[in-house]
Amino acid sequence: MEGHGLQRSTLLAGLIVASGDPSRGKEGPVVMLAVEEPESYQHPAQSRQLARVLRDRAEQPGSRLWVCYATHSPIFVNAANVDQVRRLSRTHEPNTGLTPTSVLSFSKTRLREDLKRWWPQRTAKAT
Known part of the structure; x- marks a missing residue:
């Protein structure tokens, strides 16, 4: 109740x-x-x-x-614990059904690298 x-x-x-x-x-x-x-x-x-x-x-x-x-x-x-985040995903293939589960993990180092690649002019000023 x-x-x-x-x-x-x-x-x-x-x-x-x-x-x-x-x-x-x-x-x-x-x-x-x-x-x-x-x-x-x-x-x-x-x-x-x-x-x-x-x-x-x-x-x-x-x-x-x-x-x-x-x-x-x-x-x-939160950003302080981004390395603990995991993204689990599966896709559906028309002929074979569901694919195996894929796990994507995150890290601060990888995030910095991605940001430099995606926005090189902005991250160059910040560093």
């Missing part, structure tokens, strides 16, 4: 607790949390808090929590 935001928050809190205390080492189970559009049904302030909690918990030393999410929100993806 509660809203989707509260239901999601309760479920996520339960999964975080189930992943165990990082200070216990390898005693707790490994939990992979996959969330599609975690910003849905959330106020922007709630989304920021959720993004911070998920990132902090997953990055703690010895953490047994892996977090993956599909999002359009810049709150969950």
Whole structure:
């Protein structure tokens, strides 16, 4: 009888607790949390808090929590962590069906190279 935001928050809190205390080492189970559009049904302030909690918990030393999410929100993806972003895609071929999944990863070095190639006059002034 509660809203989707509260239901999601309760479920996520339960999964975080189930992943165990990082200070216990390898005693707790490994939990992979996959969330599609975690910003849905959330106020922007709630989304920021959720993004911070998920990132902090997953990055703690010895953490047994892996977090993956599909999002359009810049709150969950920031430039400081662009190397952690992966784009998964598949195409449909008329004769053979779906192609294997391709994974595209990003890096700050690659981004700088691409920017120099795409806008050489602008990046030359910036460096």
